[in-house]
Amino acid sequence: MSSETTQSPAQPPWQTAAILTGRLIFAAVFLMAVTFKFIDMGATAGYIAAAGFPFPLFLAWCAAVLEVVLVLCFLTGAFFSQAALVAGAYVLFLAFAFHGPSHWAGNQAEFGFFVDHFTFLAGLLFAAVHGPGRMLTWKPASAR
Template identity: 35%
Template sequence: MATLSITDRAPDATGFASFLGLLGRLLMAAIFLISGIGKVTAPAATMGYIASAGLPLPEIAFLIAILVEIVGGIALVIGYRTRFVAAVLGLFCLATAFTFHAQFSDQNQFIHFFKNVTMAGGFLQIVAFGAGRYSLDARRG
């Protein structure tokens, strides 16, 4: 029985399926790129929000968040080490869901919690099936 590893590639897909894979990566990356750039433009507000959640070392958490969101978003767009990046972004989604959005009595936080959980599910799909034909991963073989 064959096992799937994080470096396995999915079989070649049709042109339309490959386009959908690219579009899916672009849509998944958009929120991270926008959020990361927003953090860069408002560092004090972001670090204050991180501190208000009770996390230690908000400056380091701020830098980690920017690194994950911007570098991860770019890597996802271009399809570079996509399975690994998707795994990191999925874990980031779960961590932020439980850290910042677990106040279920607040409907807005409830929605954000499940948005993050849903995005983590989308990232699991990318981990499972890879970046597709239109990616640097496909060019690397």
């Protein structure tokens, strides 16, 4: 039985606030990322091309769509655990593709950016296991 469907005693208010704050932080990070993409999709495509990927504009739009979906999942709680796992895989990909070991020699700050992705990944994995909480969470009719 998943943690999202297990009946448990009411959570203390601080736990509910912490869960909702975490969800808002996840949503805000991806909302900022997608906002920058929409402001200048060409710049995002250029960054993707500079990393050596083909079809950079297409990939930039794919990333933007994914980030919008993640924001919606984190804000509503819908498909939350699945979204957190997908976001974790995406963050891990970004760490290696854009800040991985091949970037460290030219700029030591890249190592810090690389490590930061792992702290974000840890939070996403924890969230995937524990779910969106019971407050402000959309649940399909079959799960109610």
